[in-house]
Amino acid sequence: MTLTPQQHEQIAGELDEADRTHGVIERITARYPDATIEDSYAIQGIWRDSQIAAGRRLVGRKIGLTSKAMQQATGITEPDYGVMFDDTVYASGSELRFDDFSNVRIEVELAFVLKTPLEGPDCTLDDALAAIDYAVPALEVLNSHIQLEGRTIVDTISDNAAYGAMVLGDVRKRVDEIDLRWVPGVLSRNGEIEETGVAAGVLGHPATGVAWLANTFHRHGARLEAGEIILAGSFTRPMWVRKGDEVRCDYREMGVIECRFV
Template identity: 85%
Template sequence: MLSPDAIEQIADELATAEQSRTVIPRITSRFPDATIEDSYAIQGIWRDKNLAAGRRLVGRKIGLTSKAMQQATGITEPDYGVMFDDTVYASGSDIPFDDFSNVRIEVELAFVLKAPLEGPDCTLDDALAAIDYAVPALEVLNSHIELEGRTIVDTISDNAAYGAMVLGDVRKRPDEIDLRWVPGVLSRNGEIEETGVAAGVLGHPATGVAWLANKFHQHDARLEAGEIILAGSFTRPMWVHRGDTVLCDYREMGTIECRFL
């Protein structure tokens, strides 16, 4: 495992990279013995620095939960990160392109909890009972570590590559819709680039919420009522460039549109 000084140093590098919109060398190229525990420790220090600076935590993101994303990244284990209030956009927003590095978009569902959720034996049914509603969401990926050769350690340290999310307007309770069959048709500048179905996320998009609750139990923590849980992509990431208009059609759950300026 890494020394406390090395963990602090990397967290500082990532904070600087976020502010300067730059990319640092892979952690695993410099510290090949770094572990997943080290990466969550790095993320935790980075998170705490942001909280101390006045940012407010509004939820968690889960990543690498679908075959599409695992094949796109070569990483087969889910991960998670934190989401702050200033990273949440409404559909129709103009998003500053320069706020992010290596900008890509993923198609997801987000869940808002009405009750706390904790492990160690949380099931899909438990997660569904704790969810207030589902809402369509696009995740904006934001990488502060070079992409080539990244491992799960690099990704987790970099807050699971989370940059922002764009939320739709249609909310559905889990008993109102079969969440497995929510589609996503993702277009860039009017041309369809990616399609998928929410069942691609662990068989049911809320399965990741249960997974996260069980993961948190290992750290004597739980998911709290009111938190937004971004459940993982059911499409491959789509690259976005300055000036692009992005539209995703979720059929009965409406559409999301945003522009990168």
């Protein structure tokens, strides 16, 4: 780390205020060009702990930047992760308040719910599949509180990996019921198709990110717990949305997700 604990606290406080006011702050790397990934996870951790202390309940983790589409869209070439709280999970058909988010975009993903804990350091795809209870389609709402232009992975991680909310579908599949690599996503805004992709775009198999996260957590002395929701990463580019937009994603045999921004 290159930043002091006081600087970590200060930046976490700025991000907390930006989250409350739906604002955007100056890039961390513009102010602290030597900030490291370790600094960014320290900032995220302080923010996370403050949210838990305020009464929010952690229900899972999001993994980001796991596909070529997302890496090319952001210019960032390694995965990251953030946390998800219970008040950010919506059912298909929900209306979401547009003004609750900043730099609002949508990504097409699969989410996994764990039936058993998962721990590194040598977790494989097979280990992850064995620990997964079921897969469910999900749309992630990106919520960026840091200036987008010129941002690096340090900025993104500090900002809870740009996670805002998740809209879950109704269809659940066990990992032995379907070839998850070939789950499609056809994303539409106001009836017009904007993005398409298949889940194999996420590291070759969408559950590979779950194994990566378990191994990453092990380095911090932690593990993924039973019951957690793991949002595995987008297999399309992010789609910008505006107030009033109706969003629909067709996952074929895994159903359809719809939501509206009001």
